[in-house]
Amino acid sequence: MKNIFLVIIFASFAIVPLSGQALAGSDGPQAGGHELQVWAGGGHSVAGGTQDTSAMNLGLRYGWVLTNPILPGPLKGRFEYAVDAVPAFVIFQPRNTVYGAGLNPLNLKWNFSSFQRVVPYFELSGGVLFTNHETPVGTSKVNFTPGAAMGAHFLRGSWNWSAEVRYLHISNAGLTTPNPGINTVQIRVGLGRFKK
Numbered sequence: 001m002k003n004i005f006l007v008i009i010f011a012s013f014a015i016v017p018l019s020g021q022a023l024a025g026s027d028g029p030q031a032g033g034h035e036l037q038v039w040a041g042g043g044h045s046v047a048g049g050t051q052d053t054s055a056m057n058l059g060l061r062y063g064w065v066l067t068n069p070i071l072p073g074p075l076k077g078r079f080e081y082a083v084d085a086v087p088a089f090v091i092f093q094p095r096n097t098v099y100g101a102g103l104n105p106l107n108l109k110w111n112f113s114s115f116q117r118v119v120p121y122f123e124l125s126g127g128v129l130f131t132n133h134e135t136p137v138g139t140s141k142v143n144f145t146p147g148a149a150m151g152a153h154f155l156r157g158s159w160n161w162s163a164e165v166r167y168l169h170i171s172n173a174g175l176t177t178p179n180p181g182i183n184t185v186q187i188r189v190g191l192g193r194f195k196k
Contacts, residue, residue, distance in 0.1 A: 028111070077112040123164075
């Protein structure tokens with residue numbers, strides 16, 4: 001099953017337009033603009049929660065760049081708000097494999113603007129995950145997914161690639177007892193574009 005999921009992830013990134021428009025310059029995030037992105041991520045559990053668990057996910061993002069550059073010096077950047085739809089979420093637990101889908105309605109992103117072709121960013125996020133089995137085992141099929149990420153957009157033509165390291169916590173927030181949660185560190189890659 002892991003192999004099928006990996007094929008889907010890589011196939012989604014293989015659809016990149018090769019037209020002359022794709023080679024045109026990119027302005028990156030601009031106030032009043034929007035971010036469109038497809039992304040995939042995966043990682044393994046770390047200390048502080050359920051162990052021996054892996055997670056993979058695939059999502060779509062729509063973001064709104066809300067500000068012109070603000071703050072001084074190396075902190076200068078633009079604030080972005082985004083929403084992620086997560087139609088594919090797979091969790092590999094010791095007892096079973098869990099399939100789910102989620103929605104992340106809260107993505108608060110700071111796009112640094114001190115660089116030209118590389119746009120570093122920091123993000124705080126939160127969402128909800130619905131699964132077909134209890135995650136972790138013995139808890140709930142409804143979980144919340146707060147997280148934090150650091151990454152960068154690599155501007156290339158009208159499309160850009162992004163890569164990030166993301167800490168993702170999966171927990172039912174006390175809806176059931178016990179509530180051990182799952183803490184993961186994930187690598188996420190994305191293909192998207194900023195549109196004014």
